[in-house]
Amino acid sequence: MSFTVDVDQNQFMPEGGRTVNAVVTVASSADMTPAPSDATRAAEVIMVDCSGSMDVPSMKMSSARTAVCAAIDVLHDGTAFAVVAGTNTAWPVFPSDGTTAIADQSTRAAAKRAAMSLRASGGTAIGTWLRLACGIFETYPAQLRHAILLTDGKNQHETPEQLQAAIGRCEGLFSCDCRGVGTDWEVAELRRISTALLGTVDIVADPEGLAADFAAMMESAMGKQVADVALRVWTPQSAVVQFVKQVAPTVEDLSSRRTQTGPQAGDYPTGAWGPGESRDYHVSVEVNPAGVGQEMLAARVSLVSGSDVLGQGLVRAVWTDDEALSTKINPRVAHYTGQAELAAVIQDGLEARKQGDEETATAKLGRAVKLAQQSGNEDTAKLLAKVVDVVDAATGTVRLKKSVADADEMALDTRSTKTVRVKKEHA
Amino acid sequence: MTSEVAGTACPSCGRTTAEGDAFCEYCGAELAPAVVSDASPGFVPSCPVCSADRSIPQPTGVTADGYCESCGRKVPTGRDHVELDLGLLAGATDRGLRHPRNEDAMALATADTQGGPVAVAVVCDGVSSSPRPDEASLTAAQAAIRVLLDGVRMGDDIAEASRDAVQEAATALNALSGRAGAPSTTFVSAVVESRAAGPAETAPMTITTAPGSAPTVGDDAAGPAAPGTVVVASGSPDSAVSGSNGAVPDSGDGASGSDSASCGVITICWLGDSRAYWLAAGGSQRLTADDSLAQEMVDSGLLGEAEALASPQAHVITRWLGADIAEPRPHVTRFVPPGPGVLLVCSDGLWNYLPEAEDIAALAMPGALTDPAGAAGTLLKFALDAGGMDNITVVLVPVPLTLSRSSP
Numbered sequence: 011m012s013f014t015v016d017v018d019q020n021q022f023m024p025e026g027g028r029t030v031n032a033v034v035t036v037a038s039s040a041d042m043t044p045a046p047s048d049a050t051r052a053a054e055v056i057m058v059d060c061s062g063s064m065d066v067p068s069m070k071m072s073s074a075r076t077a078v079c080a081a082i083d084v085l086h087d088g089t090a091f092a093v094v095a096g097t098n099t100a101w102p103v104f105p106s107d108g109t110t111a112i113a114d115q116s117t118r119a120a121a122k123r124a125a126m127s128l129r130a131s132g133g134t135a136i137g138t139w140l141r142l143a144c145g146i147f148e149t150y151p152a153q154l155r156h157a158i159l160l161t162d163g164k165n166q167h168e169t170p171e172q173l174q175a176a177i178g179r180c181e182g183l184f185s186c187d188c189r190g191v192g193t194d195w196e197v198a199e200l201r202r203i204s205t206a207l208l209g210t211v212d213i214v215a216d217p218e219g220l221a222a223d224f225a226a227m228m229e230s231a232m233g234k235q236v237a238d239v240a241l242r243v244w245t246p247q248s249a250v251v252q253f254v255k256q257v258a259p260t261v262e263d264l265s266s267r268r269t270q271t272g273p274q275a276g277d278y279p280t281g282a283w284g285p286g287e288s289r290d291y292h293v294s295v296e297v298n299p300a301g302v303g304q305e306m307l308a309a310r311v312s313l314v315s316g317s318d319v320l321g322q323g324l325v326r327a328v329w330t331d332d333e334a335l336s337t338k339i340n341p342r343v344a345h346y347t348g349q350a351e352l353a354a355v356i357q358d359g360l361e362a363r364k365q366g367d368e369e370t371a372t373a374k375l376g377r378a379v380k381l382a383q384q385s386g387n388e389d390t391a392k393l394l395a396k397v398v399d400v401v402d403a404a405t406g407t408v409r410l411k412k413s414v415a416d417a418d419e420m421a422l423d424t425r426s427t428k429t430v431r432v433k434k435e436h437a
Numbered sequence: 438m439t440s441e442v443a444g445t446a447c448p449s450c451g452r453t454t455a456e457g458d459a460f461c462e463y464c465g466a467e468l469a470p471a472v473v474s475d476a477s478p479g480f481v482p483s484c485p486v487c488s489a490d491r492s493i494p495q496p497t498g499v500t501a502d503g504y505c506e507s508c509g510r511k512v513p514t515g516r517d518h519v520e521l522d523l524g525l526l527a528g529a530t531d532r533g534l535r536h537p538r539n540e541d542a543m544a545l546a547t548a549d550t551q552g553g554p555v556a557v558a559v560v561c562d563g564v565s566s567s568p569r570p571d572e573a574s575l576t577a578a579q580a581a582i583r584v585l586l587d588g589v590r591m592g593d594d595i596a597e598a599s600r601d602a603v604q605e606a607a608t609a610l611n612a613l614s615g616r617a618g619a620p621s622t623t624f625v626s627a628v629v630e631s632r633a634a635g636p637a638e639t640a641p642m643t644i645t646t647a648p649g650s651a652p653t654v655g656d657d658a659a660g661p662a663a664p665g666t667v668v669v670a671s672g673s674p675d676s677a678v679s680g681s682n683g684a685v686p687d688s689g690d691g692a693s694g695s696d697s698a699s700c701g702v703i704t705i706c707w708l709g710d711s712r713a714y715w716l717a718a719g720g721s722q723r724l725t726a727d728d729s730l731a732q733e734m735v736d737s738g739l740l741g742e743a744e745a746l747a748s749p750q751a752h753v754i755t756r757w758l759g760a761d762i763a764e765p766r767p768h769v770t771r772f773v774p775p776g777p778g779v780l781l782v783c784s785d786g787l788w789n790y791l792p793e794a795e796d797i798a799a800l801a802m803p804g805a806l807t808d809p810a811g812a813a814g815t816l817l818k819f820a821l822d823a824g825g826m827d828n829i830t831v832v833l834v835p836v837p838l839t840l841s842r843s844s845p
Contacts, residue, residue, distance in 0.1 A: 246509030274507075297509070300486075303535035305511035307504035324502070328537055 011235050011285050012039045013313050015321035018342045021328045022335035023299065029252065030295045030308035032325040033342040034241070040286040042235070053090040053110055053152035054231060055143045055184070056081055056224075059161040060095040063194065064130035070162055070191055071130045073217035077224040078125040081158060084228035085113040090150045093125055096139035097132030098167035102146070109149040133167035136203070137176030140186075147184050153238070154282055155184035156231040157207075158224065162191045165199055173199075177206045182238075185209050185281050187227050190424075191217055193416035197423040205262060208281035213424050215417035233284035236315050240269075240277040241291060244310040247274060249297045251309075254278045257346040258290035260427040261353045277314065290431065292346045293325060302329045342432055345385060349429040352381040352390065356426035360397075360419060363410065372398075372410055380406030387430045393422040457549050459590045471546035471557070471582040472523065474530045474539075474830075475575060476515020484512050511537055516571070520810065523547050525839075526556040526629075527810035528832035529817045533786055534825030540565065541784045541828040542574035542622075544582035548589045553631030553701075555589045557582060558832040559602075562711050562784040564621040564757055573610055573620035577758055580609035581626055595628045596769045599706035602626060603767045606758055614760030621759030623709025624767065625725065627782050629834050633699035634773040700774040700837045708767045709754045710785050711830075714794045716802055717778030721794035724772055728756035746792065752785065779805040779812075779835050786829030787820045801833070809833035 019032035058078055064071040078093060085091055090110035093103040102108045104124040111117040139159065147155050165173055180186070186207035188200040191214050204211035210227075214220050241264075245251055256262040268276040280289065295308045309325040330336055359374030375398050382391040383403040391403070396418040398408040447454050449466030460467055484505035487497040497507040505512055516539045517532040525547045532539040540563035548555045559578045563570025581602035588598025603624060613620045703724075705713045710727040726732055731751035734740040745751060758765050781797060791797050800819055805812035813831045820829045 246505075247507045249509070300510055303533075303537060305537035307500075307502075307509040307511070310500075310504075331535075 011041060011283075013037065013283075013320040014039075015311060015313055015323040017311070017323040017325055018340060019325060020335075020338050020340040020343075021326040022332070022338065023327050023329045024333070024336040025302050025329060025331055026299050027327075027329065027336065028296050028299055030297060030325060030327045031340070031343045032293050032309070033257070033340070033346060034291045034293055034311050034323055034325075035288060036241075036280070036291065036313055036321070037288040038236075038283050038285055042285050051152055051237075052086070052088075052154040052156070052232070052234070053147055053150050053184075054081075054085060054228070055092045055094060055110075055146055055157040057094045057096050057100075057139045057143060057157060057159045058125075058128065059097075059134065059163070059191075060128055060130050060132070061097050061134045061161075061163055062131050063134075063163050070217045071128065073220045074160060074191070075126050075128055077160070077220035078128075079122045080221040081224040081228040082113075082118050082121050082125070084225050084232060085118065086232050087114055089113045089232070090152055091117075091121070092143075092146045093121055094139055094142050094146070095128055096134070096136065096161070098135045098138070099132075100135075100139040100142040102142065103128065108142070108146060110146060134161065134163045134165055135168040135172075136161060136165045136199075137168050137173040140173075140176040140180050140203075144179055144183055154231075154234050155237075156234070156282070157184050157186040157209075158227055158231075159186055159188045159200075159203065160191060160220070160224075161188075161195050161200070163194050164196050174202075177203055181206050182279070187211075187231075189214050189220075189223060189227075190420070191215075191220060193420055197420055201424070208262075208279060210260070211424050213417065213420045215421070230284065234282035235284055236320075237282045239280045239283050239313060239315045239320070241280060242271060242275055242277050242312040242314045243293065244272075244275040244312070245295055246297055246306060246308070249295055249308065251276070252294035252296055253292070254294075255292045255346075255350060256280070256289055257292045257349060258288075258429045258431050261350050261429060262427065264291075280313075290342075290346065292343065292350070295325065297327060300327075300329055302331050304329055345432045346429070348381050348385050349387070352378055352385070352387065353427045353429075355381070356390075356394070356422060360423050363419075368410055372408060375410070376406035376408040378406075379403050379408050385430060385432075387428075389428060389430075390422075390426065393418070393425060397422055457551065459548065469547055469549070471544050471579075471586055472521050473544040473575065473579050473582070474516060474519035474521065474528075474542050480515035482512045482514065484508060484510055486510055514538065516542070516575070519543075520814070521545050522810040523556075525554055526558060526832060526834040527813050528558065528560075528782075528830065529810075529813040530784075530830040531786075531817055531821065531825075531828065533828050534821060536828055538571055539828050540570040540574055541786065541830040542571075542578040543830050543832055544578040545832065546582050546586045546589075548586060550589060550592065550630075552592075554838045555631065556629040556834045556838055557585045557589060557626070558782050558834060559585070559624070559626045560711050560782045560784055560830050560832060561606075561625075561758075562623040562709070562786075562828065562830070564623070564709075564754070564759070567621035567759060568618045569613065569620045570622065572613055573622040573759070576609045576613055576620075577606035577622045577624060581606040581624070585626060585628060589628060589630075595630065595702075595704040596706075596771065599626055599628070599704055599769055600767060603706060603708065603758060603765050607760075607762060607765050610758065610760045619760035621757045621761065623707075623711040623754065623784070624758045625705065625707040625709075625711040625713055625782055627706075627713055627780055627832075627834065628704045629701060629780055629836060629838060630704075631699075631701045631838050634702045638702060638771055638773055700776060700778075703772040703774065703780055703836070705770045705772065706767050708756045708758050708765055710752065712781075712783055712785075712788055714781040714783070714797055715772060715774065715778055716781055716794065716798040716805065717774070717776060718798075718802070720775060720778070721798040723794050724770060725768070727754070728768075729754050742792070746789075774836050777806065777836060779809070779833055781805075781816075782832040782834075783816075784828060784830040786825075786827035787816055787831055789827060790820050790823040791816075805833050806835050809835055 104121040187209040188204040264278040313320040363371035401407040447461040450464040546557040561574035563574035584602035713724040731745040734745040
């Protein structure tokens, strides 16, 4: 599997211009590297909520059991794995000694038997689940470490600080896809975990959908080939990185995740990569302007895994007094600026709605409807239409719906970060 | 006529070489190879900004792709300012003040032939709107001078060799083109021969146009230039001019080449808006007509020259050399100097500031007659002082070709 790094930008800056924006597209080739030893490099932990509420209705617990079994069935032979039951504490369901088992026919069968015996009782302290997962991962030297976390409720039996500390311990050790079943859990809480652990977050409103979702998540995890890939961003002396955001397929601000790797370089984690993936990053750098006619390397964006450089792209700045050049707006930079704003106004709008501030909620969600329409983000537009009555999408005129299903509101919230792409040829 | 090359030591093996030899009889080294405005040997790139900053104690490094490791600025390459002096002719090229790199290129060569010394110059200006224009110009200049020099050494018809050189340059550009598009460049070549012009060459010629070709500005080149001295060889390779040429070098003129009355023959070939001028007391004139919208507007009587050049489209060129042009149709002109003077070949970085031949002559003459390298520097400095909006390339060839001046 190989990588390409492409930079799309308008490198022309007006005299004195300081801010350089670029969309960096990282893509992996579609070829699978057939390496039988690869499977032994992967470890998976499935954390499943077994709090008392999972029995209300009882179908949630039974669906969760089936979903865990579905995920186990997808595990490749040789993958190290474990199942954790989570309540106000965490215990290792399989293997029971708090380590991992190596997937084969018999361990998969044993693990599924253990999963089918899961019963609901107790509270919810997600931080303890994460800590146990950390402990399990540390017993096995896998390169690709991934977890699935399922909950149906709020993190009631520990403080937010305890959860935050647990997340901090897991960061960089493993990635985690988070799912909430039903509508009694909190989107912001799970998003905090999935963002920190470079995973996805989504709602599975109907427990029936859990098995398919778990199998799909595990499929995707099994497809990963290269672990711990980072964007290394070199910038000139005295330049400031304004932000580094993943903008496709979802918006994830990586700015605060920087690890300094040299006097003028820092790494931003992108997690693990499978074949045929493509992700876009919006990089914004503020530089000291040079004179008209001068060219500067505003950023060198390298894709690194350990000590390997997998690809590289250059973000350039050329100062010109030709306004026709410097005022040209790069369509992809503009598009993703809009998509990031779309995610932000949805989250802000829903928060305002929760606080009873209808005026702000209407303004923010109206803006969201307009942005979704302009950018052709139809999925988000559909989700918005379940929360507001759209009077005129073009102007963003909306009315808040009087009654909104919790599931619709949470779906809009969790999926607000999903973006659509524009083709480069559009430019 | 004697040549400095004759009897000199081979630069490679040190043995004495025979007069007129292009290659050393002993080691095979090329005795007077063409020189191009590539990075000068021993050039070490460094960041001009950071090395001037005293708060930075260590010299900063330069990345493989040419940026300062500290401040990120694009560091000048070896091509940004190059001066070449071959004695018979000299040139200078410069990035200018507003462009990030030098996309102009020049190639110079000399040869010692039976008809006396010959000077060859090629100037190319990479088309900024095409990909890799800097590579395009250098590649075209290198490919073309090779063909021209071979033609000169073989005693080929120079008009023919000029067209071959353009074709060869086009082929080289094709090899450069990739998925990003077709690298393109302007082109102007000049070959100054010492031999006396044949009678057919000094007589006014009827302009013939290649069958099927549209009338273009270049075909009118003889119009504004002084009739009787500028002779336009047709765009068609099978024109009568070519035929009469072949006989000239064998007609014994070579022996009388030192005749003070003869100032040789100049063959110019071009595509685009890089130019050639003849600079002489009382007789300075432009020898080329641009392939540009501005020139078309002037030719069609729509605008005066000053107005046309001020229009936003003035520099849109209508012919060029590029990987997207299957069969380039260059203009070829033969000029027989009426007396001593200097041939100037330049890119628009110079003539934008000084389009009139008389004005250029006022600046460069008479110094250019005896010190072409110094005069090239003078013209270059003028263009830089005037704003240096574009890359600038200037090549000067004093005529008749004289070897009395200092050799490089």
